[in-house]
Amino acid sequence: MAESSLTDRRPAATGKPRFETLDPATGRPGRSYEGHTPDEALAIARQVRAAFGEWRRTPFPERARLMKEAAAVLRRRQADFAEIMTSEMGKLLADGRAEVEKCAFNCDYFADNAEAFLARRPVDLDGSRAFVTFNPLGTVLAVMPWNFPFWQVFRFAAPTLMAGNTAVLKHASNVPGCALAIESVFREAGFPENVFRTLLIPSAQVKALIDDPSIAAVTLTGSVEAGREVAAAAGAALKKSVLELGGSDAYLVLEDADIAQAAKVCATARMVNGGQSCIAGKRFIAVRQVREAFERALAAEMETYLMGDPRDPGSKLGPMESVKARDQIHEQVRRSVERGARLLTGGTIPDRPGAWYPPTVLTDVRPGMPAHDEEVFGPVAAVIEAKDEADAIRIANEARFGLGSGVLTRDPARGERIAAEELESGMSFVNGNVRSDPRMPFGGVKDSGYGRECSDFGIHEFVNIKSVVVTR
Known part of the structure; x- marks a missing residue:
């Protein structure tokens, strides 16, 4: 946060x-x-x-x-x-x-x-x-x-x-x-x-x-x-x-999800405010059957967020708030890769003045890695594999944070059940990215x-x- x-x-x-x-x-x-x-x-x-x-x-x-x-x-x-x-x-x-x-x-x-x-x-x-x-x-x-x-x-x-x-x-x-x-x-x-x-x-x-x-x-x-x-x-x-x-919002990508649509929702969730948001999606928990397809689609969506002058109407990703913050994000990525995460896109500091960091996707993310255990406050998406729905819910709820969460599924009733009854967070969205609205209560549980x-x-x-x- x-x-x-x-x-x-x-x-x-x-x-x-x-x-x-x-x-x-x-x-x-x-x-x-x-x-x-x-x-x-x-x-x-x-x-x-x-x-x-x-x-x-x-x-x-x-x-x-x-x-x-x-x-x-x-x-x-x-x-x-x-x-x-x-x-x-x-x-x-x-x-x-x-x-x-x-x-x-x-x-x-x-x-x-x-x-x-x-x-x-x-x-x-x-x-x-x-x-x-x-x-x-x-x-x-x-x-x-x-x-x-x-x-x-x-x-x-x-x-x-x-x-x-x-x-x-x-x-x-x-x-x-x-x-x-x-x-x-x-x-x-x-x-x-x-x-x-x-x-x-x-x-x-x-x-x-x-x-x-x-x-x-x-x-x-x-x-x-x-x-x-x-x-x-x-x-x-x-x-x-x-x-x-803080928040480390988990999005569950279930086996019946529309993968292309799920990738769009998750990329949008991750890139809110350049990833510098407490309610940005940060952990994307995909069940085993769709994990590879989802991570490919997510990486492709993330790559559309090209860095550019924040005053240019065509820019989709501006700088981080400071070089210090950018360097902290990069260090979390570096240590995650050292411990076995795989980099699908991004992860390199550009050679230019300012606090820039590219859209980044890590997969094979597991406990013990910063991308899994910590809040990464920038444009870095972590893909985590789950065996099935129950395992995905378990992984989501093991986090010390509980601000927002999401469920991607073609079955709205299934998504509603998981969002309303299973996920330990103050907000949970089905087939959409978490966002604040004056008409709905906003806040979290746990840390x-x-x-x-x-x-x-x-x-x-x-x-x-x-x-x-x-x-x-």
């Missing part, structure tokens, strides 16, 4: 940290941003907490009006925001535009539905007036990663603000421009001052924020290691947390974290579910 914690930066002469950006496509330096000192960060968090008192009493129609305006700002500035994503973390420009539109749709969805989701629920209690009400908690701290730098923030922010909470964002170190742009969306939309603020701080300052009384709860999308640290800090402070962590985002389940994570009984 994408790291969400900030890498510490050397402080400037003012004592403030600086955040330097690099264009992953060229390796050239980009903009530099001055961050916040620990005292400034705490002061801002306390201002956001002070704004909570009035915001929580703002009627739903007014919250919805402002959230609709945030959607309008996103659509109006779509091109600018996509360009920031491309320059800071290498996202294809077309994908950046689509991400901004998804954020706008999310804002519209919660503007339209939050009041109904949070309406009082009457309870029949022996003649007394009884109901459950949903009250906001306070200020929610969000620790977010770079790979979907707008979507993962708005996925949390829209329901959180519509519920009456205020919010503080600590974004990843390589996307400070995105972080500040997101704050500007809410400001331009007309939200009251300090309802949503961005902090440019290093990871070392996160615990102090969690400990501070101004913060009521915390949500993190990031690595398992970052999740453990945030969960420990939140638990020690007795504060609610929601964690969306993929806990809690849910999106839908009515997500908006209920950061409210006080209160029982009220009135005796006449």
Whole structure:
């Protein structure tokens, strides 16, 4: 999973940290941003907490009006925001535009539905007036990663603000421009001052924020290691947390699958965001009868994702987010091959500036190899052979992750049974690639974290579910 914690930066002469950006496509330096000192960060968090008192009493129609305006700002500035994503973390420009539109749709969805989701629920209690009400908690701290730098923030922010909470964002170190742009969306939309603020701080300052009384709860999308640290800090402070962590999504290719279609679905699943997605397909478990045919078809599909300038509309694969990340991916591939995996395509670092890595397919992948045991956060597909359906389910469920999963079969009823009842994951798709949607709960189990985002389940994570009984 994408790291969400900030890498510490050397402080400037003012004592403030600086955040330097690099264009992953060229390796050239980009903009530099001055961050916040620990005292400034705490002061801002306390201002956001002070704004909570009035915001929580703002009627739903007014919250919805402002959230609709945030959607309008996103659509109006779509091109600018996509360009920031491309320059800071290498996202294809077309994908950046689509991400901004998804954020706008999310804002519209919660503007339209939050009041109904949070309406009082009457309870029949022996003649007394009884109901459950949903009250906001306070200020929610969000620790977010770079790979979907707008979507993962708005996925949390829209329901959180519509519920009456205020919010503080600590974004990843390589996307400070995105972080500040997101704050500007809410400001331009007309939200009251300090309802949503961005902090440019290093990871070392996160615990102090969690400990501070101004913060009521915390949500993190990031690595398992970052999740453990945030969960420990939140638990020690007795504060609610929601964690969306790593994933090593398994797709089962059964003997009755349409192989050509399965290969297209699996390649699409693997190459989401250049493979830099927690819910990208990563392990493709094919039953023995179709494994060879499937891996050939998958390699052919993966090879259609040609590397190119992320600003070129014809490009299908941009750079990785950094040379360091690219080198880590290559090392996982190298060690897997050393331990017996077979390389079908890719696996070679191109001789060019920037953080480039080609579409890669490994087969004969087994336990003990990084491609089997670890999350590979890039365009690398691992093909694993299973004896039959039961063996494929076993292999899928043995992973320490449990975010998403998929089933490829010509029998939808069979796929539904496996997806709904057998696979240990928070999401499971039949004959399609796993994706997030504001209308469906999003989250995982096991080392993929806990809690849910999106839908009515997500908006209920950061409210006080209160029982009220009135005796006449």
